[in-house]
Amino acid sequence: MAKITESTRNEVREIVFAFFAEECEADKSHITDNTNIIKDLDGDSLMFLELIEIFKKKYNLDIELKTIGKYAVKHPVETIGQLIEMQMLIIEHENRILELEK
Amino acid sequence: MSDKVVISGMGIVSSLGYDLETFWKNLVEGKSGVKKISLFDASSCATRIAAEVPQEFEEYSRCLVRKRAAGQMTRVTRMCLVAAKQAVTLSGLDFEKEDKSRCAVIMGVVNTGNSSVEKDTSPQNTVFKSMTNSMPAWISLEYQLLGPNFAVNTACASSAYAIAIGMQMIRDGNADIVIAGGADSIINPEEINGFNALYALSVANDPPEAASRPFTATRDGFVIGEGAGVVILESEEHAIKRNAQIHCELAGYGLSSEGYNIMAPMKDGEGMAATIEKALKNAGVSKSEIGYINAHGTSTELNDRYETMAIKRVFGEGAYRIPISSSKSMIGHTIGAAGAIEGIITLLSLKNNTLTPTINYTDPDPDLDLDYTPNVSRHKEIGVAISNSFGFGGHNATLVFRKYPGI
Numbered sequence: 001m002a003k004i005t006e007s008t009r010n011e012v013r014e015i016v017f018a019f020f021a022e023e024c025e026a027d028k029s030h031i032t033d034n035t036n037i038i039k040d041l042d043g044d045s046l047m048f049l050e051l052i053e054i055f056k057k058k059y060n061l062d063i064e065l066k067t068i069g070k071y072a073v074k075h076p077v078e079t080i081g082q083l084i085e086m087q088m089l090i091i092e093h094e095n096r097i098l099e100l101e102k
Numbered sequence: 103m104s105d106k107v108v109i110s111g112m113g114i115v116s117s118l119g120y121d122l123e124t125f126w127k128n129l130v131e132g133k134s135g136v137k138k139i140s141l142f143d144a145s146s147c148a149t150r151i152a153a154e155v156p157q158e159f160e161e162y163s164r165c166l167v168r169k170r171a172a173g174q175m176t177r178v179t180r181m182c183l184v185a186a187k188q189a190v191t192l193s194g195l196d197f198e199k200e201d202k203s204r205c206a207v208i209m210g211v212v213n214t215g216n217s218s219v220e221k222d223t224s225p226q227n228t229v230f231k232s233m234t235n236s237m238p239a240w241i242s243l244e245y246q247l248l249g250p251n252f253a254v255n256t257a258c259a260s261s262a263y264a265i266a267i268g269m270q271m272i273r274d275g276n277a278d279i280v281i282a283g284g285a286d287s288i289i290n291p292e293e294i295n296g297f298n299a300l301y302a303l304s305v306a307n308d309p310p311e312a313a314s315r316p317f318t319a320t321r322d323g324f325v326i327g328e329g330a331g332v333v334i335l336e337s338e339e340h341a342i343k344r345n346a347q348i349h350c351e352l353a354g355y356g357l358s359s360e361g362y363n364i365m366a367p368m369k370d371g372e373g374m375a376a377t378i379e380k381a382l383k384n385a386g387v388s389k390s391e392i393g394y395i396n397a398h399g400t401s402t403e404l405n406d407r408y409e410t411m412a413i414k415r416v417f418g419e420g421a422y423r424i425p426i427s428s429s430k431s432m433i434g435h436t437i438g439a440a441g442a443i444e445g446i447i448t449l450l451s452l453k454n455n456t457l458t459p460t461i462n463y464t465d466p467d468p469d470l471d472l473d474y475t476p477n478v479s480r481h482k483e484i485g486v487a488i489s490n491s492f493g494f495g496g497h498n499a500t501l502v503f504r505k506y507p508g509i
Contacts, residue, residue: 023170042168046226 033081111193153434178215210260210284257493262441285330327434331442354385360496371412393484399428
């Protein structure tokens with residue numbers, strides 16, 4: 001289990017905001033935690049997977065997509081803020097994220 | 103109530119331009135879009151020329167296709183979406199005012215363009231780029247349309263089939279609006295070497311612009327082109343109701359299969375003739391009404407010979423009075439997009455009372471003695487015209503266009 005520091009949290013936020021600004025051709029300063037990924041940014045579900053790949057490489061995570069899929073079914077992500085929180089959980093718990101359900 | 107189907111919009115991406123005005127001007131001036139291949143190093147190929155869409159198209163398309171979506175499309179899929187957006191814009195359609203469940207998309211798709219020349223494909227985008235339904239899907243997504251949405255593949259007749267099926271869908275009352283057409287590009291080493299192995303392509307590489315020379319004695323195969331053509335089909339009643347500008351009537355179509363050979367057309371153009379006959383009957387027009395034929399005219403030995411024979415078989419002595427031309431002499435063979443692009447050229451010929459030429463017609467084949475509109479465009483008022491498309495596998499299509507009163 002990785003310990004999430006303030007620095008990690010800020011780094012994740014920065015990566016997520018920059019990713020959506022770039023991919024959705026949006027002004028980064030207009031993206032907030034409440035921004036809806038599909039309705040406001042015209043984003044898509046694949047972006048979530050691409051971000052996970054980015055974080056997997058960056059933090060050398062032991063996480064399988066099917067594990068995230070099972071978790072995401074019960075915890076759907078709609079906003080940037082929700083997505084950041086889920087990424088933090090993934091970084092913190094990796095494949096053990098499903099144990100949070102128990 | 104009229105069961106007429108009309109065309110209220112069209113869009114083009116081609117080697118001679120990616121807007122209608124430039125495209126038409128270049129055609130009328132008899133320009134060639136054929137050049138040395140720039141998309142890849144073709145120095146080891148027997149054929150080293152093609153009619154490529156200008157590289158500036160990429161910059162133009164960035165204004166019309168969102169970056170993220172563009173990354174999930176091949177270059178040719180972007181051409182298709184751009185042509186569709188041009189067509190919708192010209193039509194003046196506002197889909198928010200339409201019953202979207204009655205708006206369909208049908209595209210002729212032979213190749214997705216996901217070849218070795220396609221750049222910047224990420225693992226996540228590989229599937230999207232290779233989906234043969236991606237072109238109609240992206241168009242439907244763009245406007246959030248809810249009607250039928252699919253691709254048809256009948257080789258070089260694909261987009262003509264798409265238009266014919268769309269027309270029938272409207273005639274049958276199953277749609278108000280159909281976005282129909284197609285896009286294609288096979289300018290890649292795999293396809294060029296494959297077609298070279300079949301002796302189907304011209305190897306007259308120098309000068310490139312003289313290589314496509316349909317109906318001449320020295321023709322030696324077709325020249326590959328690429329591009330997209332899309333039309334907006336709608337019922338006349340629907341178009342009038344929304345006060346749309348009607349560019350032409352799509353009067354009918356003929357579709358048939360030759361059941362003969364995977365590559366060669368049926369001997370003496372029998373299958374081609376049967377298709378033209380079917381189209382005229384379907385459109386309810388007499389042979390004497392036909393004022394122009396936009397030929398399939400590939401610049402191959404067999405097609406041009408048999409298409410000429412087919413026209414004579416259908417029209418008899420009347421064949422000699424009908425001007426014919428091959429757009430492929432200028433824009434090459436755009437394969438799955440050919441039916442739609444050449445259908446649009448036929449429409450513009452009717453609308454503008456101008457017939458585009460068959461360029462490079464400098465050495466007539468003595469056996470092919472019809473009027474091929476040699477080398478220069480011609481002013482002629484015509485009321486009805488046909489466009490032929492014939493594909494490998496014996497897929498034949500003829501579309502019939504009629505001038506719309508008041509245009």
